[in-house]
Amino acid sequence: MKNLLCARLWLAVSLSCIGEPALAVLPPQAGVGPAAALPPAGVAAVPQPAEEGLRFETIAPGVHLIWTPPIPGFERRKAKVVVAEFDTFTALIEAPWDDRSVRQILRTIELRIPGKPVRFALHSHHHDHSIQAVDPLLAAGATIVTSPWNLEELVKLTADEGTLRRRAIVVKDRFEIGDRTNRLIVHVLRRGPAPDGWDVPTPEYMVFEVPERDLLVSGCLYNKPKETHEVISGRKRALSRFISEKGVSAGTLVPTNTTSELGFEDVCTLQMLHDSLIEGLDPAEVSRQWGAVTAEEMRARLGEIVQEHEARKTRAFDFLVCQSKLVVDGRPGHALVWLDAASRLHPSDPYLWYESGNRAWELGQFDDAERRWARAVDAARDAIERGELREGIDEKRAGK
Ligand SMILES: [Zn+2]
Structure with a gap:
């Protein structure tokens, strides 16, 4: 999953543009469509819009x-x-x-x-x-x-x-x-x-x-x-x-x-x-704050986390960056709770489900991990994304 963090940025932010028209004025494609046909001899060419x-x-x-x-x-x-x-x-x-x-x-x-x-x-x-x-x-x-x-x-x-x-x-x-x-x-x-x-x-x-x-x-x-x-x-x-x-x-x-x-x-x-x-949301601060309680205690406050970040408009990408910090700090159980809060706010983000599957897997909850990964693959927004996710999931399974 080369460049996943960069890819994630794109993927995470792309939610906000679903339904928007495609970007940018494309130059006319030479040789495509009726505009490319030559006018019959003796007929003046219709002026084409400037490129x-x-x-x-x-x-x-x-x-x-x-x-x-x-x-x-x-x-x-x-x-x-x-x-x-x-x-x-x-x-x-x-x-x-x-x-x-x-x-x-x-x-x-x-x-x-x-x-x-x-x-x-x-x-x-x-x-x-x-x-x-x-x-x-x-x-x-x-x-x-x-x-x-x-x-x-x-x-x-x-x-x-x-x-x-x-x-x-x-x-x-x-x-x-x-x-x-x-x-x-x-x-x-x-x-x-x-x-x-x-x-x-x-x-x-x-x-x-x-x-x-x-x-x-x-x-x-x-x-x-x-x-x-x-x-x-x-x-x-x-x-x-x-x-x-x-x-x-x-x-x-x-x-x-x-x-x-x-x-x-x-x-x-x-x-x-x-x-x-x-x-901005500070991953180190998030890790410090939740590291002060057990993962079970954190789960009991899931609703509170959801509420806080709904008000703050925390995006899926921001949740992912913070969960990486929780993982680096040796808190996979906390990271899983964090991702569950994130998925309540961004249920169609595939990378939140993918990472929560990874955390469940690391915690030995293999059936739960498979369920989360299945949601990730279902939520993929195109074939490239689906392929990347499947590749990452296979790597994880291979390391069992
Ligand atoms: Zn880059």
């Missing part, structure tokens, strides 16, 4: 967002990319999903910022919502900006390793792209304990500062649901510490891995991050 490309918005002078197209088979996954504009070229931050999506993104840049080719392509880390396509970028003439650990991940994505290695700029710590119109600074954060390391999701993670616009593209380190604050994770604290210790310009924070279609702020602020660190 618009993907959804595109300017958020600061020379800084633009593009919303990614839906991915076949996994339409609920959404992301954004950032384009920094310079005098004669552009720099693209993130290249997610697949070659097709990246070609659509490149085409959108060509349409919206004509005459400024993508000279640099940058990415925050190696997951598919950050980068999954290298060859269309190389074909477009872009130089890939990455870090030493991430370069070895990118090699797995290309059919032309030699060109990638030749054209990559490998940043160990800091790298700056600039001209008289704009500046973009790449910072590499290495995962590890403070003070030199950072709590980031992968061994090396990059953030991108646009100092003249007081803006930081922070990939998936900080997300803000529109109605509430997300759970406080180590990566949010790491981002806040990084900004203050390094004196980074970050009045505006752009997360690339969530979108407003999923109920998140497309553009956040540093103030929002500070508020989230105060208002």
Whole structure:
């Protein structure tokens, strides 16, 4: 279950967008449908609407967002990319999903910022919502900006390793792209304990500062649901510490891995991050609070937990993060009660049922675990999700 935590984020947040129309303006598909047919000789061609490309918005002078197209088979996954504009070229931050999506993104840049080719392509880390396509970028003439650990991940994505290695700029710590119109600074954060390391999701993670616009593209380190604050994770604290210790310009924070279609702020602020660190649900606090009583005593207060989190609008993802902390702290029985409260509020979330099955299994309640896993598989929202869940369940059963 590779990338499950990232997948979970998508899956958990996707509940909020069920029933919403599919995202983004798709470019017309060449060669498909009646518009592609040539008019008979002598008949004037009907004017076609101008090609618009993907959804595109300017958020600061020379800084633009593009919303990614839906991915076949996994339409609920959404992301954004950032384009920094310079005098004669552009720099693209993130290249997610697949070659097709990246070609659509490149085409959108060509349409919206004509005459400024993508000279640099940058990415925050190696997951598919950050980068999954290298060859269309190389074909477009872009130089890939990455870090030493991430370069070895990118090699797995290309059919032309030699060109990638030749054209990559490998940043160990800091790298700056600039001209008289704009500046973009790449910072590499290495995962590890403070003070030199950072709590980031992968061994090396990059953030991108646009100092003249007081803006930081922070990939998936900080997300803000529109109605509430997300759970406080180590990566949010790491981002806040990084900004203050390094004196980074970050009045505006752009997360690339969530979108407003999923109920998140497309553009956040540093103030929002500070508020989230105060208002958000703290997994360590949850574990401390419930660790003070037995799991049985906690179960007797299940209704109270449900009520509190109904009022707080705690999302399935936030429950999952807190339950991970309960597990890490050696409290699987408490985690099971916690997940039961969560499932009362989010009965159709498959990952809550999946994790509660795992906890029941670890506690030796095998029949109960099977019942919970069956609910998880039933609740899966597409074939990919169902496959991931089944894979995880099989792994667990194999370890019996
Ligand atoms: Zn990720």
